[in-house]
Amino acid sequence: MNWREYRSDRFFDELIDPAGSPRDGVHGVAEFLGSLEPAELRHRQEAAELAVRSMGITFTVYSDGDNIDRAWPFDIIPRVIPSDEWRRVRAGLEQRLQALNLFIADVYGEQRIVADGIVPADLLARSVNYRAACRGIEPPLGAWAHICGSDLVRGDDGTFYVLEDNLRVPSGVSYMLENRLVTKRVFPELFRNLDILPVDDYPAKLAGLLAALSPRPGEAPTVVVLTPGIYNSAYFEHAFLAQQMGAELVEGSDLTVDDDVVYLRTIEGLARVDVIYRRVDDLFLDPEVFRPDSALGAPGLMRAWRAGNVAIANAPGAGVADDKVVYAYVPDMIRYYLGEEPRIPNVPTYVCDRDDDRRYVLDHLDELVVKPANESGGYGIVIGPRATVEQLAECRAQVLADPRNFVAQPVVNLSTAPTLCDGEVAARHVDLRPFSLYGEGFSYVTHGGLTRVALVEGSLVVNSSQGGGSKDTWILDPHG
Amino acid sequence: MLLSRTAEAVYWVGRYLERAEATARVLSFHTELFLDLPRAAGLRWEPLLAVTGSSDTFEEAYGEADEASVVTFLAVDMHNQGSVLASLAQARENMRTTRPVFPRSAWEAVNSLYLRSGDGAAGVCHRGHRHEWLQGIIADLQRLTGLLEGHMCHDEAYAFLRVGRHLERADMTTRVLDVRAASLVSSPSDMRPYAEAQWSNLLRTLTGYQIYRRNVSSRVRGREVLRFALQDPRFPRSVEYCLTQMAHGLLELPNHDRAMADCAAAQRLIEDAKVADLPWEHLHDYVDELQLQLGRIDERMAGTYFRAPVSSPTVLLATA
Numbered sequence: 001m002n003w004r005e006y007r008s009d010r011f012f013d014e015l016i017d018p019a020g021s022p023r024d025g026v027h028g029v030a031e032f033l034g035s036l037e038p039a040e041l042r043h044r045q046e047a048a049e050l051a052v053r054s055m056g057i058t059f060t061v062y063s064d065g066d067n068i069d070r071a072w073p074f075d076i077i078p079r080v081i082p083s084d085e086w087r088r089v090r091a092g093l094e095q096r097l098q099a100l101n102l103f104i105a106d107v108y109g110e111q112r113i114v115a116d117g118i119v120p121a122d123l124l125a126r127s128v129n130y131r132a133a134c135r136g137i138e139p140p141l142g143a144w145a146h147i148c149g150s151d152l153v154r155g156d157d158g159t160f161y162v163l164e165d166n167l168r169v170p171s172g173v174s175y176m177l178e179n180r181l182v183t184k185r186v187f188p189e190l191f192r193n194l195d196i197l198p199v200d201d202y203p204a205k206l207a208g209l210l211a212a213l214s215p216r217p218g219e220a221p222t223v224v225v226l227t228p229g230i231y232n233s234a235y236f237e238h239a240f241l242a243q244q245m246g247a248e249l250v251e252g253s254d255l256t257v258d259d260d261v262v263y264l265r266t267i268e269g270l271a272r273v274d275v276i277y278r279r280v281d282d283l284f285l286d287p288e289v290f291r292p293d294s295a296l297g298a299p300g301l302m303r304a305w306r307a308g309n310v311a312i313a314n315a316p317g318a319g320v321a322d323d324k325v326v327y328a329y330v331p332d333m334i335r336y337y338l339g340e341e342p343r344i345p346n347v348p349t350y351v352c353d354r355d356d357d358r359r360y361v362l363d364h365l366d367e368l369v370v371k372p373a374n375e376s377g378g379y380g381i382v383i384g385p386r387a388t389v390e391q392l393a394e395c396r397a398q399v400l401a402d403p404r405n406f407v408a409q410p411v412v413n414l415s416t417a418p419t420l421c422d423g424e425v426a427a428r429h430v431d432l433r434p435f436s437l438y439g440e441g442f443s444y445v446t447h448g449g450l451t452r453v454a455l456v457e458g459s460l461v462v463n464s465s466q467g468g469g470s471k472d473t474w475i476l477d478p479h480g
Numbered sequence: 481m482l483l484s485r486t487a488e489a490v491y492w493v494g495r496y497l498e499r500a501e502a503t504a505r506v507l508s509f510h511t512e513l514f515l516d517l518p519r520a521a522g523l524r525w526e527p528l529l530a531v532t533g534s535s536d537t538f539e540e541a542y543g544e545a546d547e548a549s550v551v552t553f554l555a556v557d558m559h560n561q562g563s564v565l566a567s568l569a570q571a572r573e574n575m576r577t578t579r580p581v582f583p584r585s586a587w588e589a590v591n592s593l594y595l596r597s598g599d600g601a602a603g604v605c606h607r608g609h610r611h612e613w614l615q616g617i618i619a620d621l622q623r624l625t626g627l628l629e630g631h632m633c634h635d636e637a638y639a640f641l642r643v644g645r646h647l648e649r650a651d652m653t654t655r656v657l658d659v660r661a662a663s664l665v666s667s668p669s670d671m672r673p674y675a676e677a678q679w680s681n682l683l684r685t686l687t688g689y690q691i692y693r694r695n696v697s698s699r700v701r702g703r704e705v706l707r708f709a710l711q712d713p714r715f716p717r718s719v720e721y722c723l724t725q726m727a728h729g730l731l732e733l734p735n736h737d738r739a740m741a742d743c744a745a746a747q748r749l750i751e752d753a754k755v756a757d758l759p760w761e762h763l764h765d766y767v768d769e770l771q772l773q774l775g776r777i778d779e780r781m782a783g784t785y786f787r788a789p790v791s792s793p794t795v796l797l798a799t800a
Contacts, residue, residue: 056576056591069576222481230577239579249580254483265484267636267785268734 001041001425003034006418008427012158014079014417025082025478028194032187033077033418033425041076042423048076048186057178059464060233069236072175073469076186079417079430079451083197083477089152089160089434090445092344095334097148097438100165100321102337104144107320108134118336119329120353126404127323128374129168131282133289134317137306140213141440145321146313147206147277149173152344152432152449154415161347161412163431165330167314167322169279173202173435174237175470176450177244183472195477197447202435203244205444206277209437210245213311214274221274223247224264226255228280228296233465238279247277257300260307275311276301282316324407325351325373347412352403361399361408365392368408370399385411414460417471419453429454431462432473448473482636486581488786489574490637494644496574497590500567501621502652506531507554507564508614509685511607513678514547521674525550530659531652532562548605555610556601564617565601568594583631586624593620635732642729643781650722650746651774656685657709658767661760664702679705686717706763707755719770723747726777739780746773 004020015030017023022030036044049071058069081089106113107124114121124130149170151163180199184191207223214221225247227238242249248264256263256270263270283290285297304310320326328349331342350357350368361368365384372380382395399406416427434449451471452462462468510528517523526545529535534553537560542549556565572594575587597617603609632638660682664675679700683689686709692700696708712718727743730736749770758766 053595054592055588230573239576243579243584247580248481248483249486249577250483251485254485264481267482267484267487271481 008416012415026080078472099334129319131317144315145318168319171234172450174240179472197475207245223275224250226278255298350408352406447475491640491644494641495648496571498648581637639729639732646722646725
């Protein structure tokens with residue numbers, strides 16, 4: 001195919017510049033892809049789909065009758081980022097996760113950041129992810145958010161922005177790993193000729209991080225992955241990570257707590273658990289403390305955690321920093337705790353609780369994206385340029401009635417990347433979710449991450465449940 | 481360390497995989513028998529339902545038992561828990577929830593096998609395609625067995641797999657014997673010329689024909705076949721062999737005393753059987769007794785390992 005015929009109108013394209021030439025550092029990939037005929041690309045796409053099926057890479061859809069696991073949608077054309085650019089992003093992610101951890105520890109400790117007037121007290125009190133039960137607790141090694149999945153987007157000028165920090169139970173890393181395996185089967189020749197940084201060390205890094213949290217240092221720790229079960233949309237990932245780490249994959253019913261110690265039900269009786277990598281939301285962890293009707297966790301888990309007899313990652317309550325209003329304060333947190341300027345910017349965010357911000361938002365509703373602070377999955381979002389007059393009026397009323405619950409951001413046009421659509425290469429919008437790990441004296445960011453792509457032309461929705469696909473992400477060393 | 485829930489799922493992976501293969505064999509060789517015997521022999525398809533213990537489910541869904549309905553029901557009907565395809569689906573689902581204990585290659589093999597089998601399921605009523613479909617599944621399952629043997633850690637999970645597989649296999653051998661022997665000995669005397677062909681087919685169903693000819697006798701006689709399928713310790717589908725394998729598996733597990741005793745009781749039933757003198761009309765009762773004992777072993781597995789009451793943590797173990 002000829003890149004001169006490839007067009008990404010008005011948007012920043014990851015591979016090709018507006019003149020139709022490959023961007024710096026990605027020539028090799030663009031040249032190789034350019035040398036393939038459309039029929040060859042289609043053939044390789046079919047091979048990839050076959051590999052996805054036989055490797056059993058699936059995601060779960062609730063409303064699909066008997067067939068709850070569906071084949072993972074995958075596009076063979078990789079998204080490429082030069083390594084020198086990635087180094088800057090990585091440093092920014094490390095900086096951010098460190099500041100977020102200091103913030104969470106402060107929130108459940110002295111709350112200095114509130115006393116010093118950087119963050120309003122009201123912000124915490126009204127966060128649905130704030131857990132009063134966590135006040136005064138000091139988890140092992142002082143870390144709360146060990147695993148973070150950040151959503152990055154690129155604006156029209158190519159700048160990376162952080163769109164969200166996912167600190168509760170971020171998912172997607174297994175697909176990043178599987179995408180690489182599939183790509184290696186599909187484009188083996190590229191891996192011979194280019195220096196593509198490997199991604200497969202993530203499970204070992206995660207396993208090491210989790211083991212280091214064990215309350216019984218010196219003994220081989222028992223690490224478990226706590227899953228809500230096969231009906232959870234990320235079950236594939238839970239099973240995958242447990243397998244890759246050599247950890248036990250457990251459900252709440254496998255656990256029991258006695259005298260503030262967590263045990264597993266095994267064929268030999270009870271066995272002590274040291275570390276829980278939980279993929280269950282806070283509110284379902286322990287019916288004694290949170291939702292009493294939850295069967296996904298285990299009664300007494302929080303007692304065991306507070307007593308220091310078991311480590312939980314991410315720590316309960318870590319989600320307090322994963323809130324759309326708190327997000328607006330992250331750059332201030334970085335300055336406050338680290339005395340540094342943020343290395344990756346936030347998308348500019350107007351906090352409707354601030355008078356000036358609110359006035360601006362109400363004056364520019366038709367240009368902005370308005371988001372409720374405490375919803376997830378895109379629920380309740382109003383996109384100004386696409387909203388009707390009635391919708392804007394309703395939005396205005398809601399903001400006025402409860403300003404704390406709303407933030408607003410300018411529309412960010414996601415960047416595009418070449419994607420195979422109906423056998424032709426076309427520009428489609430992408431985002432990027434890298435995964436970061438954080439422990440005492442330890443930090444790690446995946447080489448790249450999971451690139452999600454909106455397969456529908458013009459669409460910005462990258463969720464796999466809504467017609468989104470994914471791509472392998474290559475951090476390419478052009479000098480290597 | 482092995483979770484009770486995982487142990488149970490793995491045990492059932494063993495059972496489902498064996499069930500899929502055994503049912504595929506029964507279907508495949510019954511089809512072959514049709515090709516071998518003249519129509520006058522009056523061979524029917526109903527007995528297969530009895531072999532797989534599914535007559536009642538069948539009648540509700542299909543009514544009349546002809547080739548198309550029985551084959552569809554036993555091969556590809558997802559509402560029949562014991563069909564080849566449903567067994568593969570359940571094995572795959574159980575493996576999906578226990579991926580950490582299985583080698584990745586085994587998961588991919590089961591997943592591919594299930595998907596491929598589903599793709600080829602439509603043509604199963606056609607005899608030519610059926611043969612290919614069933615033999616393909618049998619071959620893939622054998623490959624999987626080798627893969628598990630060679631790639632999987634021979635730990636406690638493997639022991640559960642082994643116990644599950646051989647319990648299912650012993651059960652299937654007794655069913656095949658019961659149903660086939662019953663129909664053979666009760667058939668009118670003018671069918672007797674075909675008796676040897678039918679006993680031979682029974683041996684093939686159990687993959688024992690060649691072993692029998694080489695190690696037992698060049699003539700295929702009912703009594704000898706019965707003894708061979710129940711008692712021969714060298715034949716991998718004899719009940720005796722299966723019980724020995726189960727005992728070996730149990731030895732690897734903790735708290736195995738009672739399950740071992742149940743296994744030994746089944747073995748005594750086999751060893752004490754007076755095969756040479758057992759009247760054919762008593763065979764059914766004998767097999768019933770044997771199956772009850774196999775059922776007791778299954779219950780013991782559940783009671784000891786899968787749903788053991790855990791009241792007091794005084795029995796705690798070191799977990800390293």
